[in-house]
Amino acid sequence: MEKKSNLGDKQFISFILGEENFGLDVMIVESVERMSSITPVPKTPNYVLGVTNIRGDIIPVVNLRKRFDMDDKEYDDDTRIVICNFDGYRIGLVVDLVKDVITVSEENIQASEDILKDRKNDFISEIIDLDGNYILALDLIKTLDLGE
Amino acid sequence: MDNNRYMELFAEESKEHIQVLNDNIxxxxxxxxxxxAVNEIFRAAHTLKGMAGTLGLNLITDITHNMENILDDIRNQKKEVTSHLIDILLECTDTLDVLIQDVIEFGREGDRDVTDLLTKLKDPISSPIDTETKQEYEKAMKLDQYQLSVIKAGVEQGLTPYWIEIKLQPTCLLRAARAYMVFQAAESxxxxxxxxxxxxDIEEEKFEDTFYILLLAKGDQAEIQSKLESISEIDYVRIKKAEYSVEAPKEIKDAKNKIEEKQQQKSDGSNHRQVRSIRVDIERLDLLMNLVSELIxxxxxxEDLSSNNTDAGMIENMEYLSRVANELHDAVMKVRMVPIEMVFNRFPRVVRDLAKNTNKRIKLNIVGADTEVDRTIIDEIGDPLIHLLRNAIDHGIELPEERLNMGKEPEGTVDLIAYHDGNNVVIEVRDDGRGINYQNIVDSAVRKGLIAKDKANQLDEKDIxxxxxxxxxSTAKSVSDISGRGVGMDVVKTKIEAMGGLIEVETELGKGTRFIVRLPLTLSIIQALLVEVSNEIFAIPLSSxxxxxxxxxSQVKILRGEEVIPYRGSLIPLVRLERELGVEGDDKSRDEVITLVVIKKGEKLSGLTIGNLIGQQEIVIKSLGKYLSDIKIISGATILGDGRVALILDINRIV
Known part of the structure; x- marks a missing residue:
């Protein structure tokens, strides 16, 4: 799918968690890593898996399945840690599979609050229409409860 | 040099000049x-003026220029050093500091109003010595013994001393050059x-438009007058015959000698102290330290990989690598070490201002300012120490009358002492004030609901x-400007503990209080004990x-539901690490013998149960990052030989 890149275009990393497609703004994604050994950290919420060593840096890792109350899944060859860097946080998110980097134009992005009304869906900031496939863009501040 | 580079240089150096100003004032x-000191102040102000001028920073240039004028008057004994004058100079320094901050942050001076200050600055000089009378001249121009003897000899040879006042036209551009011509003419x-x-100073144009010379001349006053007046751009020339009693007052002579002696000593000293050094950006040092950390x-x-290797060459070289890495670490650490003076040197000023505000008389003794600590500590320790000093002055030291009534010196003493103690650096803040009244603390804590009233009586000194x-x-009855804002000692404690340090207090009612801050020498690489608890490895700083x-x-006893163990003749609490960490331990309770790490926190000892002991290792401390920053019992993490992450226990929070 070739698309010309315009000023209004945004890029997302799309990934899969269970049955659903999610997206993260490429601007906050630092890298995508293979699963590696994770040291659990006591006294943290159950969805915080612990910390891992990414090339000498200590990065906290969050299990998004647990966060979204989905069933656990064994890590496999497709499991990835998406390292995000935003607002001074560096956090890794465990996802089932990283698909692609997608470029979407503005008219295909809708604010989620106009569509999903349930409070439990607050952490979704935008819904991206990718030729009829819908991708849920995450608001990490809300996803990870970082608001004061 | 382009402006940006120059701006950087300005940012780097101006701080030092401000410090020099503060110290010397x-x-x-x-x-x-x-x-x-006057000369030092002058030099600093002058350098600032020069740099500010180049960068077009007019306010700074203005202030420093006027400071120079005042200082010049002091140098030439036209003005006396009064406490008012010191206040003005300090105010200038503060204002300069603020302006420089603005420049560093925004690249230009903010539009602050400094007219008040400038008027104050100009005021003392707007009333220069009345140059009309001979007495005033002389007062302004005290002569030293040598000069007097020259005059005496001159008079004996039939020469006449003249005081000549020369005023240049305000429009004169090359004042120094004109002055030079006047000097030339006079010397004829x-x-x-x-x-x-x-x-x-005249050569450097450090004068307004008037200057004076004392000329020992042969010849007639009118002749000199006409010769000097023939130089262009001169407003007027006034000549008076000077009369000197040849014996200079003794005290002046002595004072002068003393000053000269002092200057002599100073310059001698500085010659010896000349150290060869270069300026290095702190970021480069941090990078170097990070690389050393990686190397370790x-x-x-x-070491892990080669532990099973029996090849002699491998083992030997591994040991060599290990030694070199450790030495490199030591060397880099030394580079990062700076004298704690960097923090201490702003305290005399702080103490002075506090003393003034509280109407107390305080002498600050600084000992061990050359004690070296890691840069990271320098950056962090300033605020807690200022708070301790404020505390000592505000709550500790009494008012002069009060002290006299108690039979103490009216002037209170605050000691700020730094020294090395093993792998720690210790900083003490002592005052000889009223000491801490335990009852007041308990009352205040009850009032604020920090403890229940019925419990209050059971507290021992440590609890209090x-x-x-x-x-x-905060015990201050009224909220003062200085301390007692409720953000107090808890912040100090938190900050010191965050650095891996400890704070202790010793106090005696009526005699004074002593705060003892103990900090690790460095914050980034430490010796640690690695232990295993339920299959995870944790690091405990060896210093604790x-x-x-x-x-x-069988030796574990239970007292009132708490586990204790005998240790060297006394009982100490037993702390189960698995429980503190909230992890299920591998059921070790059936074991006959348990391994304990005896932890010291200040004077207090506790026994910490661990699963297995792994060993001692030098570890590199890494932060857990912002996301996990509020986990109290973990102070950081480190990367083990096999690449896994081990958490570092914050012992202060656990026991």
């Missing part, structure tokens, strides 16, 4: 005859004994001191480990 306050009549301002991690990995460090605790012991399970 305070010195001048103590000894108003200290000409070396005889010898110039003295000039006000000093010749050097890799070294640990290599601990209360003082509780958030929201007293001993590792095995004790039979």
């Amino acid at each position: 305070l010195e001048l306050e103590v000894d108003t005859n200290n000409m070396e 009549f005889g010898e110039i004994i003295k000039s006000v301002p000093h010749v050097q 991690i890799i070294k640990n990995t290599m 001191i601990d209360l003082m460090f509780q958030p929201g605790f 480990v007293q001993e590792i012991i095995d004790i039979p399970l």
Whole structure:
């Protein structure tokens, strides 16, 4: 799918968690890593898996399945840690599979609050229409409860 | 040099000049005859003026220029050093500091109003010595013994000393050049004994438009007058015959000699102290330290990998690598070490201001300012120490009358002492004030609901001191400007503990209080004990480990539901690490013998149960990052030889 890149275009990393497609703004994604050994950290919420060593840096890792109350899944060859860097946080998110980097134009992005009304869906900031496939863009501040 | 580069240089250097200003103004306050201090202040102001001028920073240029004028007057004894004058100079320094901050942050001066200050600055000079009378001249231009003897000899040879006042036209552009011509012309009549301002300053145009020379001349007054007036751009020339009693007053002579001696000593000293050094951006040092950290991690990995290797060459070289890595670490650490003076040197000023505000008389003794600590500590320790000093002055030291009534010196003493103690650096803040009244603390804590009233009576001294460090605790009856805002000792304690340090308090009612801050020498690489608890490895800083012991399970006693163990003749609490960490331990309770790490926290000892002991290792401390920053019992993490992450236990929070 070739698309010309315009000023209004945004890029997302799309990934899969269970049955659903999610997206993260490429601007906050630092890298995508293979699963590696994770040291659990006591006294943290159950969805915080612990910390891992990414090339000498200590990065906290969050299990998004647990966060979204989905069933656990064994890590496999497709499991990835998406390292995000935003607002001074560096956090890794465990996802089932990283698909692609997608470029979407503005008219295909809708604010989620106009569509999903349930409070439990607050952490979704935008819904991206990718030729009829819908991708849920995450608001990490809300996803990870970082608001004061 | 382009402007940006110059701006950087300005940012780097101006701080130092501000410090020099502060230091020397305070010195001048103590000894108003200290000409070396005046010169230092002058030099600093002058350099600032020069840099600011180049960058087009007009406010700074203005202030420093006017400071120079005042200082010049002091140098030439046209003005006396009064406490008012010191205040003005300090105010200038503060204003300059603020302006410089603005420049560093925004690249330009903010539009602050400094007219008040400038008027104050100009006021003392707007009333220059009335130059009309001979007495005033002389007062302004005290001569030293040598000059007087020259005059005496001159008079004996039939020469006449003249005071000549020369005023240049305000429009004159090359004042120094004009002055030079005047000097040339004057010298054709005889010898110039003295000039006000000093010749050097005149050469550097450090004068408004009037200067004076004392000329020992042969010839007629009118002749000199006409010769000098023939120089262009001169407003007027006034000549008076000077009369000197040849014996100079003794005290002036002595004072002068003393100053000269001092200057002599100073310059001698500085010659010896000349150290060869270069300026290095702190970021480069941090990078270097990070690289060394990486190297040590890799070294640990290599040691792990080669531990099963029996090849002699491998073992030998591994040891060599290990030694070099450790030495490199030491060397880099030394580079990062700076004298704690960097923090201490702003305290005399702080203490002075506090003393003034509280109407107390305070002497600050600084000992061990050359004690070296890691840069990271320098950056962090300033605020807690200021708070302790404020505390000592505000709550500790009494008012002078009060002290006299108690039979103490009216002047209170605050000691700030730094020294090395093993792998720690210790900083003490002592005052000889009223000491801490335990009852007041308890009452205040009860009032604020920090403890229940019925419990209050059971507290021992240590508990009471601990209360003082509780958030929201402040004993000051009224909220003062200085301390007692409720953000108090708890912040100090938190900050010091965050650096891996400890704070202790010793106090005696009526005699004084002593705060003892103990900090690790460095914050980034430490020796640690690695232990295993339920299959995870944790690191315990070796500095808090007293001993590792095995004790039979039967020795664990339960007192009022709490586990205790006998240790060297006394009982210490037993802390189950698995429980503290909230992890299920591998059921070790059936074991006959348990391994304990005896932890010391200040004077207090506790026994910490661990699963297995792994060993001692040098570890590189890494932060857990913002996301996990509020986990109290973990102070950081480190990377093990096999690449896994081990958490570092914050012992202060656990026991």
